[in-house]
Amino acid sequence: DTAVSQTPKYLVTQMGNDKSIKCEQNLGHDTMYWYKQDSKKFLKIMFSYNNKELIINETVPNRFSPKSPDKAHLNLHINSLELGDSAVYFCASSQVGRAREAFFGQGTRLTVV
């Protein structure tokens, strides 16, 4: 049983298209995140949701819009895709508590051509 699952695993699309990545966690966690990992492996936090409420919104273009229909899901919608959006996007979840370790999904490798 996968704790944090993302779909799709690979996504190849043309510039200008709109695409979505879905994420679901079955850990009962209250916080979910989206991270972007670039070609140099640098992991940058994009968004954080706590109980469906947006908590953290880093300096991400507003073409990126997260949506959390419920506590277990955090989807990422990207409008007007650009070449620079090519990266691996990781969803993660964690729980408020003494040690907020994050559990990561398998990642979605997005390639914009």
Next chain:
Amino acid sequence: AQSVSQHNHHVILSEAASLELGCNYSYGGTVNLFWYVQYPGQHLQLLLKYFSGDPLVKGIKGFEAEFIKSKFSFNLRKPSVQWSDTAEYFCAVNAPHLDDKIIFGKGTRLHILP
């Protein structure tokens, strides 16, 4: 705001060598500290974590890390590495009284020669 520095970008070792990867963070309050590993083509997995108590933390696969508050450090160690330890290693910090962010360092690529 908190930040994390990993000093070694790329480390190459032979099997059985000892390993120490440096990690420093920049927040003066209470912190939770983590080391994650990312094997080639895979997602991040937790190696170990510190949130309180004994500053010497033992993790999976023979890894350990020591929290030194006075030095704002959380270095990762392993006495004898194996070829299968080849991976990217990330140090991360969370300031639980500040926000929900888990901030990652830029990673250290470890290459073990067989």
